[in-house]
Amino acid sequence: MDIGATSIDLAIADFSPNILFRYSEEAQVRKGPIKILGRVCTLLEKMIRENGLQADKLLGIGMGVPGPVDFSNGSVVSPPIMPGWDNYPVIQTVQQWFPSANVVVDNDVNVMALGEIIEGAGKGVNNLIFVKIGTGIGAGIISHGKIYRGASGCAGDIGHISISKSGPLCHCGNKGCLEAIAGGPAIAERALRAAQAGDSPILLKFIEKNYGTLTAEDVGDAAREGDPLSIEIIRESGQMVGDVLASLVNFYNPDMIVIGGGVSNLGNLLLSSIRQAVLNRSLPLATRDLDIVFSEIGRDAGVTGAVNLALDYMFTIESNNGVVERDAD
Amino acid sequence: MDIGATSIDLAIADFSPNILFRYSEEAQVRKGPIKILGRVCTLLEKMIRENGLQADKLLGIGMGVPGPVDFSNGSVVSPPIMPGWDNYPVIQTVQQWFPSANVVVDNDVNVMALGEIIEGAGKGVNNLIFVKIGTGIGAGIISHGKIYRGASGCAGDIGHISISKSGPLCHCGNKGCLEAIAGGPAIAERALRAAQAGDSPILLKFIEKNYGTLTAEDVGDAAREGDPLSIEIIRESGQMVGDVLASLVNFYNPDMIVIGGGVSNLGNLLLSSIRQAVLNRSLPLATRDLDIVFSEIGRDAGVTGAVNLALDYMFTIESNNGVVERDAD
Numbered sequence: 001m002d003i004g005a006t007s008i009d010l011a012i013a014d015f016s017p018n019i020l021f022r023y024s025e026e027a028q029v030r031k032g033p034i035k036i037l038g039r040v041c042t043l044l045e046k047m048i049r050e051n052g053l054q055a056d057k058l059l060g061i062g063m064g065v066p067g068p069v070d071f072s073n074g075s076v077v078s079p080p081i082m083p084g085w086d087n088y089p090v091i092q093t094v095q096q097w098f099p100s101a102n103v104v105v106d107n108d109v110n111v112m113a114l115g116e117i118i119e120g121a122g123k124g125v126n127n128l129i130f131v132k133i134g135t136g137i138g139a140g141i142i143s144h145g146k147i148y149r150g151a152s153g154c155a156g157d158i159g160h161i162s163i164s165k166s167g168p169l170c171h172c173g174n175k176g177c178l179e180a181i182a183g184g185p186a187i188a189e190r191a192l193r194a195a196q197a198g199d200s201p202i203l204l205k206f207i208e209k210n211y212g213t214l215t216a217e218d219v220g221d222a223a224r225e226g227d228p229l230s231i232e233i234i235r236e237s238g239q240m241v242g243d244v245l246a247s248l249v250n251f252y253n254p255d256m257i258v259i260g261g262g263v264s265n266l267g268n269l270l271l272s273s274i275r276q277a278v279l280n281r282s283l284p285l286a287t288r289d290l291d292i293v294f295s296e297i298g299r300d301a302g303v304t305g306a307v308n309l310a311l312d313y314m315f316t317i318e319s320n321n322g323v324v325e326r327d328a329d
Numbered sequence: 330m331d332i333g334a335t336s337i338d339l340a341i342a343d344f345s346p347n348i349l350f351r352y353s354e355e356a357q358v359r360k361g362p363i364k365i366l367g368r369v370c371t372l373l374e375k376m377i378r379e380n381g382l383q384a385d386k387l388l389g390i391g392m393g394v395p396g397p398v399d400f401s402n403g404s405v406v407s408p409p410i411m412p413g414w415d416n417y418p419v420i421q422t423v424q425q426w427f428p429s430a431n432v433v434v435d436n437d438v439n440v441m442a443l444g445e446i447i448e449g450a451g452k453g454v455n456n457l458i459f460v461k462i463g464t465g466i467g468a469g470i471i472s473h474g475k476i477y478r479g480a481s482g483c484a485g486d487i488g489h490i491s492i493s494k495s496g497p498l499c500h501c502g503n504k505g506c507l508e509a510i511a512g513g514p515a516i517a518e519r520a521l522r523a524a525q526a527g528d529s530p531i532l533l534k535f536i537e538k539n540y541g542t543l544t545a546e547d548v549g550d551a552a553r554e555g556d557p558l559s560i561e562i563i564r565e566s567g568q569m570v571g572d573v574l575a576s577l578v579n580f581y582n583p584d585m586i587v588i589g590g591g592v593s594n595l596g597n598l599l600l601s602s603i604r605q606a607v608l609n610r611s612l613p614l615a616t617r618d619l620d621i622v623f624s625e626i627g628r629d630a631g632v633t634g635a636v637n638l639a640l641d642y643m644f645t646i647e648s649n650n651g652v653v654e655r656d657a658d
């Protein structure tokens with residue numbers, strides 16, 4: 001299962017692993033762990049029952065959550081967009097509901113990165129950066145074919161890399177963070193302001209239709225209709241994401257960067273701006289064989305990764321105190 | 330052995346591995362592979378003979394070179410500060426000289442990073458960034474306790490991360506690269522110009538003594554004597570390096586950053602500026618347990634890493650065509 005900031009994605013798979021059943025619905029993670037985990041478990045139980053399966057035969061559950069995870073004990077640590085989840089016993093809660101299953105929790109972008117190297121654009125790739133651009137911006141890192149979590153489980157938190165010391169205030173407390181300038185809400189807000197100042201008749205129509213608001217998707221739609229303002233805003237966002245990725249390419253020299261998340265719907269204009277910025281600023285040797293592509297499996301990346309995470313950790317041995325021992329690397 | 334931009338460091342070790350004999354001398358890597366490898370092999374042969382050992386009993390040679398290395402075949406690829414070395418058969422040359430030894434070549438900063446986790450400040454650390462600040466600026470990356478080389482062997486090339494789009498032209502062809510602004514020569518040049526403009530009587534004395542030139546070490550010495558200009562230049566350099574490292578800490582979430590290389594002699598003022606910049610701009614979770622320290626083994630980091638690299642790859646199997654097969658991860 002993959003719990004996103006605004007959605008729940010569930011899948012049931014066999015050992016192959018083939019995904020047999022799939023379900024998604026909208027849900028706000030900020031409603032807190034009691035409501036969200038209750039809903040997730042209820043939905044999973046229903047899926048199992050309705051498809052003629054037995055809940056007590058479930059062997060493993062892999063979960064992605066939209067915050068940093070201390071992988072050694074499965075707790076969510078100081079998650080900025082998940083109030084109430086800090087150190088909540090996620091594993092234990094789900095375990096009580098499904099006692100036969102070995103439960104493993106990881107950051108959702110890590111899980112998506114894993115999904116991409118197993119079934120997606122990065123199938124079989126050893127060193128990959130998966131970049132999710134949506135409300136926030138985050139990265140999942142694959143090193144030597146495995147998820148790289150870092151020392152405290154928060155590797156890949158690229159949304160708070162500074163791109164302008166005089167930029168807008170971010171919810172993290174710093175100024176000029178990438179996600180505060182190039183994330184979905186930033187794109188929407190810039191477009192709203194410019195349109196209200198009279199710079200885009202097309203966007204003004206969207207604003208009227210939406211009762212005074214705009215989304216990043218609207219900006220994408222307007223760009224596809226040829227709106228110069230929207231094209232410019234998407235180009236700028238792509239360039240800012242690309243500038244940060246250029247630094248990370250010099251540092252990490254990945255085989256591939258996969259772009260996913262809601263804002264990736266903005267399409268080829270975004271992708272080409274990102275590519276151009278990376279090629280402009282990275283060293284030739286680091287970009288010689290580098291692919292920068294959109295996710296091929298989109299919303300299935302999370303559940304594909306979660307299924308494989310569950311399989312990887314299904315046979316870990318429980319120690320005496322009942323805590324599953326895991327290799328945090 | 331560790332071939333640096335301006336020096337050769339040699340060591341002979343036993344299987345423990347204990348370093349038994351050690352030799353260093355100045356040498357310019359830009360003199361090209363024939364001269365430098367000839368000198369290195371002559372020196373090694375002499376060391377072996379003079380210490381009563383036999384060259385034909387040498388089992389392994391680990392080498393660090395100051396450029397990107399394609400680790401799968403041991404060739405140096407487009408090395409910016411190593412004219413004439415591009416695709417030169419380094420392994421084969423050394424192998425002919427010492428036929429009994431299995432020869433392995435890697436980038437010098439990678440080798441230093443390995444040295445640090447084996448004998449240095451990062452002993453036993455799983456995820457580490459070793460930053461060498463000298464003429465150039467580069468990083469060696471340890472992931473899951475092993476050298477991380479990236480897709481093309483050039484991971485860690487942080488010297489060409491852009492920190493100012495309007496900055497000075499770098500020898501790589503881009504503007505505003507970290508090493509063009511915060512490396513040793515940049516520090517020396519900024520100090521020279523400011524001192525010539527009358528901003529530092531202490532530095533003027535150094536310039537007179539040096540017949541019109543300055544080095545980064547001079548700036549360090551002047552700072553220790555309390556020269557406000559030198560202190561300010563070192564602080565600014567530390568801050569720029571720290572700003573880049575802050576981004577990398579958000580991305581990579583290492584357990585430790587080790588600072589080495591010539592400019593690290595500038596001392597605690599540099600270290601505290603780097604630390605301050607990282608703490609200011611990285612996420613609290615990523616810096617909670619992060620150590621930022623100077624190398625404890627200094628110039629021995631390279632040879633320590635090289636010895637251990639040689640040991641790691643001593644027993645790899647030669648394939649039919651005589652090329653040593655290696656796991657490039």
